[in-house]
Amino acid sequence: MSHTLISLSRRAAIAALGAAAAGLAVPAFAQASYPNKPIRIVVGYAPGGSVDMAARVVADVLTAKLGTTVVVDNVTGAAGIVAAQRVVTSAADGYTLLAGSSNEMAATGLVNPAQKYDPIKDLTPIGLIATAPVLLVAGSRVPVKTLDEFIALVKRNPGKFSYGSSGVGSTLHFAGELVKQRAGLFITHIPYRGTSALTSDLAGGTLDFAIVSPTAAAPFIQSGRITALGVTSAQRFPTLPQVPALGEHPQLKGYDLVGWFALAAPRGLPPEIAQRLTAALKAGLAEPAFRQRLEAGGAIPPAGNEDLAQIMRADLQKYAGLVKFANMRE
Numbered sequence: 001m002s003h004t005l006i007s008l009s010r011r012a013a014i015a016a017l018g019a020a021a022a023g024l025a026v027p028a029f030a031q032a033s034y035p036n037k038p039i040r041i042v043v044g045y046a047p048g049g050s051v052d053m054a055a056r057v058v059a060d061v062l063t064a065k066l067g068t069t070v071v072v073d074n075v076t077g078a079a080g081i082v083a084a085q086r087v088v089t090s091a092a093d094g095y096t097l098l099a100g101s102s103n104e105m106a107a108t109g110l111v112n113p114a115q116k117y118d119p120i121k122d123l124t125p126i127g128l129i130a131t132a133p134v135l136l137v138a139g140s141r142v143p144v145k146t147l148d149e150f151i152a153l154v155k156r157n158p159g160k161f162s163y164g165s166s167g168v169g170s171t172l173h174f175a176g177e178l179v180k181q182r183a184g185l186f187i188t189h190i191p192y193r194g195t196s197a198l199t200s201d202l203a204g205g206t207l208d209f210a211i212v213s214p215t216a217a218a219p220f221i222q223s224g225r226i227t228a229l230g231v232t233s234a235q236r237f238p239t240l241p242q243v244p245a246l247g248e249h250p251q252l253k254g255y256d257l258v259g260w261f262a263l264a265a266p267r268g269l270p271p272e273i274a275q276r277l278t279a280a281l282k283a284g285l286a287e288p289a290f291r292q293r294l295e296a297g298g299a300i301p302p303a304g305n306e307d308l309a310q311i312m313r314a315d316l317q318k319y320a321g322l323v324k325f326a327n328m329r330e
Helices: 003-033 050-066 078-088 102-110 147-156 171-183 195-204 214-222 271-285 288-296 308-326
Strands: 039-043 070-074 096-101 123-132 135-138 162-165 188-191 209-212 227-231 259-266
Touching: 039 050, 039 078, 050 070, 050 096, 050 123, 050 259, 050 271, 050 288, 078 096, 078 102, 078 123, 078 259, 096 102, 096 123, 102 171, 102 259, 102 308, 123 271, 123 308, 135 147, 135 171, 135 214, 147 171, 147 227, 162 171, 162 195, 171 188, 171 209, 171 308, 195 209, 195 214, 209 214, 214 227, 259 271, 259 308, 271 288
Parallel strands: 039 070, 039 096, 162 188, 162 209
Antiparallel strands: 096 259, 123 259, 135 209, 135 227
16 A cells, blocks of 8 residues: 555544544533523413422522523413423523423323423423322311212212312313222312312312312311312322322222423423433432422422333323213313
8 A cells, every 4th residue: 555545544534533523522512511591491380389389499400400590480371381382382402491290291282272282292301300199188068088988978979079170181180080980980070270269169168079289288178177088199198198098999999190290391402401401300309408398399209210201101191091081171
């Protein structure tokens, strides 16, 4: 081989190595430079609620772990759909994120035609923030104190009693319909626009039963005006250990339907940015201070090994079956 050919071969090899190194450096540089401006977390609910609480914990987590300003933007409307729609149409650059719930990220699209996005196709899952079991409760004028008494009373009086939830297609509505399906009950669903009127009607005796969050129900349970019959998670709720899990009852065996809060980004988020956000979220939520804030707000922090995409797909499948069972319509 001539000296000229050897020189050309060496030059080609050097050029190839340089190109490879440059190719590897692009994502590393992008990851190292992100974030270089404030991050906005969009929430579809008003300040002070459970999703807003979770979002503000995450804002502090990302501020601490990424070293940038993180702001929470409350964009209310249509049970979280308006906020989620704003996020899915935003730039996929990691600077606009959704702190959403199982409503707008799994449930409501099955029954609400106002939802124009597909949560599986149009969102990039970042990670689970917390799970949020809810309670089956009895109102002040219903003569039941246990799950046994509830099931027996409703079965003796098909169609006579009603239960309330936070709206058609909400996670709370699905939780109530799963009780009906598993126990073979005929009980009428009454949708409310929020938990304030629902808990007032329960305490006042104009609503028989409801599916409601522990936080909303707590003061009424403590005063004796509402009776907690069961929690919708597979295990008992840590702050209400005396309340049985619904799945403990023979007619509700295996019952498990909980709400959850999660962090997501628009479709097409670069993998290196998604990975950095996921790592920051998991690291922060492993710290006791942040976990305690979630627990104080009535949520259960994640173990850290959950697959958010799988949770979304599994819930969509579960909810689709309940839509058919209950003939749900918005």
